[in-house]
Amino acid sequence: MSNSAVSSDSIPITLIGGYLGAGKTTLINKLLSHPGLPPGTAVLVNDFGDINIDESLIRSESDDGTVIGLSNGCICCSISDDLSKALDALREMPVKHIILETSGVAEPLRVWRHCHYPGFIPKAAVVLVDASNHAKRSQDKYVGSLVCAQVEQAHLLVLSKTDLNPGFELNRLTPQLSNQDPDLIDTLLEWRHIDETSEIASSSSLQPAFRTYTWHQAQDITQALLTDVLSTLDESVDRVKGLVATEDAGLLLINRVGDSLNMRCYRQSAQPEHLGLVFICRSSRSHEMHSAASGLGTSSIASQIARLDAGN
């Protein structure tokens, strides 16, 4: 059985993770009231407790009170920590996409594995990070390793409370968005994580609206090569960021948004854990079809990554 057959008729699940207080509930509330929420979206939460559903949106409620039907064709379910039961119940409903709020103490990877459930497939793990106290919490005696694992296992990071800590950014290759980003909900609905081992060879039925490619740096390169690669990228590459070690200019912090390339020296006492670049291809919705059909960008990035690896 091929991989594409698995995904074509399996319902995708997007995980929303992050520690207690990181803003999961706020995000879910925003999502539920989002005008562009596609019909057939099911939102699974641990407990309705803090979820704030506009009364005018509620169309129906199940007898046991665990499923709420909304007038926009979506549903909201409470899972009471039995995911397999909730998924089996959703199997009977016209559901096209599931947004799953994980518990604040869950490691996304563990839940990700649980989303490999007959009839379902995990799509992306989105993790919220509280910008105002992440630095402190990641050192916490009890939850430090958990909070770090949540960030490490994310495919898309959403930073909350950035107003309390302007300029906060995680030193990671994982794409990061602010929860104030106007495209936040559309982005997370469409974000799809492709297993790195299969991303270049993915079949057409898997074409996502967003893709990320990661280059892990193994040896130093020259600044000239880096500049050349970054300025000759295909137009489908929306963003590039990362940290690269060069022979002639030391550690460089790279941030390329559209055509604007920002490259500056990175000075910190500690050697960063991750060196490399992440390429984010974010097709605008108008030429998404075109890009998806031709696979534009894929071969170009692959060849550029090969150049970086070869060092010439």
Added chain:
Amino acid sequence: MLTLYKARSVITMNPSMPRASAVLVRDGNILEVGEPERMQPWLEGQQFTVDEQFADKIICPGFIDPHLHPSMAAVLLPMEFITAMRWKLPWGDVEPVTDPAAFDARMQALHHSKPAEEPLFIWGYHQLWHGEMDKARIHQVSDQRPIIVWHRSFHELYMNDPAMSMAGIDPAQIKPGLQIDIDQGHFFEVGLGFAINRLNPWILAPEKYAEGLRRLKQVVHHGGHTSIGDLATGMFNLDAEAKALTEQLEGDDVPFRTRLVVHGTRLTQGGRKPEEGPTMAADLLRHNSHRLSFGHHIKLFSDGAFFSQLAQMQEPGYIDGHHGEWLAAPEELERHIRAYWHAGYQIHVHVTGDLGLELTLDILQKMQDEKPRFNHGFTFEHFGFSTPEQIPRIKALGAQVSANVYYLHELSDSYAKSGIGYERASQMARIGSCFAAGINTTVHSDFTMAPAEPLNSMWVAVNRISHEDQVMGAAEKLTQQQALEAITINAAQTIGMADITGSLRAGKRADFTVLDDDPLNCDPMALRDIGICATVFEGRVFPIP
């Protein structure tokens, strides 16, 4: 009507008079413990009988398991056991099956003993002893009868083809990449949930569940218990459980009472605030009956399952570098504890690792700073791993310990090799230190995590012998006296019943466990084999055949 029970010896667990030779009982309560010739003032002008059926036996206070799970047990007990460890069950001892051939032979025997078509559920398989399991191996027993083989840990199972078709599982629908190996008939992690959801009509059928509870009633009786604690009532569904428990565990034929301790986070699940919990829990008291009673007790959870190596550990953690898990965010646990602490509850917290214990101790310290309480009964449940420095903290904060000491027997060898290393594995259940520090300390089975046999728990606590026959952490051994305190008076203290049971003295209920041998003087290695000939619950004799 008065009854004078005579015995070879009466062990009272009353430190002011440890031994006696007779107990005088009226209407289910003890009038006097002591020597018959001193009891004359009670007997003058009264009708009484002298009961000599225990004249060559040892009468102990009725045993108490302060932490088990009747609802979970009801699911498991209708199944057949094939296990590497011995389990004494009322319908027969389960002898250890420790190699693959013996496992297959036992499966065959069970298959031939059952009416055709009846599905066969087996529990207790473990690859360490029983070899690799797969569908083909089950088919050698039968490819006609549905057979389900459940792992000892509950976390995985195997099924043959008839079982899959019974459950409506179509192998063609199962795609690769899931936690199901359909060719081997193997279901694990979330794949297990998939299987259970489809087996539920057989597992949770009301008549099965009722049968399971009837079996639990026998198990509890045969273990010699006269009181137990259900330490997470409402773990599945509070109303359904309460109804089933009332039907099966209340009535004149039930030889024990049950302290129901409600599952705190389930209680307020569905949008209620933790602060509403104490009032909701207090409201449950109006359902109390003679044998089934809620009290001002609440159960909460800190870190993950011990059997799954999800206990939260302090440095240096697990050998393979994985981390345990929190069952609730520390802030949430603190919020629940605060709600019940300020409302005056006795709080029982599930803690398995030394980091889980540290967190819970820190929270308890905060509570004591906010609102000092004495005799609050805060109990650390399971108490898998701890550090020596945590023992005086438990004492200073006035808390108590209820340990699953059986972990040491079944898991210390494997945790030494592939968990956390020998030093810490050998010191799990650090209960000798708890006794030395003067902490009220009891032991429990968490049945079905361990056999519901207090004498077996006592045997582990006294000998600290692993299943590979190694003495683990000899310095933490209990004396026989301490271990008997653990399963009687200390356990009664933990479930809030020391005023009525747990020792034998004037005024308490006449709850006895009657033994063939003296558990304080026997060979320590013989403890778990002492015969239990009867229990007495509130003055009524329930023989054990």
